């Protein structure tokens with residue numbers, strides 16, 4: 177479905193990603209775990225075709241995304257909820273999602289009904305006329321999800337979507353993601369619990385490289401005796417970061 181091939185990205189002297197390979201199969205549920213600065217946002221922005229790699233290729237449904245026009249086209253197949261999306265505070269929830277539909281090139285007559293249907297799907301039908309500035313953080317995040325899904329993408333990329341949400345909002349958002357069908361999902365997070373609920377496969381990245389790829393159960397098994405952490409998965413994650421375990425078959 178979506179694949180990156182030997183992708184590197186530098187910002188000046190900082191090497192954010194180094195020769196990274198990753199494939200996202202159709203209907204994948206991929207949790208991307210990594211500490212602050214690991215390269216998660218850079219990786220998702222490249223997968224979303226919003227940021228060009230310094231070297232390497234992005235391949236969508238078998239076709240390399242080689243030009244700016246190609247990237248624009250690819251973005252229609254990809255829904256992206258960035259870590260810090262910018263919204264117009266005076267727009268209503270409905271207008272925000274319709275605007276996203278316009279950016280995706282949807283026809284005028286389709287935008288209103290599609291936005292309404294998507295806001296309904298994320299449980300916000302009752303507040304679709306409310307302005308963005310009057311919504312709670314959890315609601316804003318769900319509007320962002322509706323906007324990312326409005327053009328029915330085949331891949332959905334979510335960059336740390338539960339940061340800043342309270343525990344109830346986090347649970348609600350996670351169960352929304354877990355319930356999505358017909359779309360491949362890549363969710364980046366540094367919260368191990370997000371992965372446990374949402375992902376059937378986990379990729380751990382650190383210092384711009386893939387350190388581990390496997391199921392949440394395999395990550396749990398990777399926990400070294402005495403590793404820090406509150407759960408088996410967290411102990412596995414900490415062990416991978418400490419270099420005690422390495423399993424990459426990405």
Ligand SMILES: Nc1ncnc2c1ncn2[C@@H]1O[C@H](COP(=O)(O)OP(=O)(O)OP(=O)(O)O)[C@@H](O)[C@H]1O
Pocket residue numbers: 187188190191192210211212213214215216217218219366
């Ligand atoms: N625009 C930029 N200019 C310079 N350096 C950058 C830029 N964006 C990211 N970096 C650096 O690249 C590295 C990877 O950053 P990135 O934001 O991709 O990591 P991350 O895993 O998403 O981190 P976080 O969990 O803190 O969001 C870090 O060292 C970061 O400081």
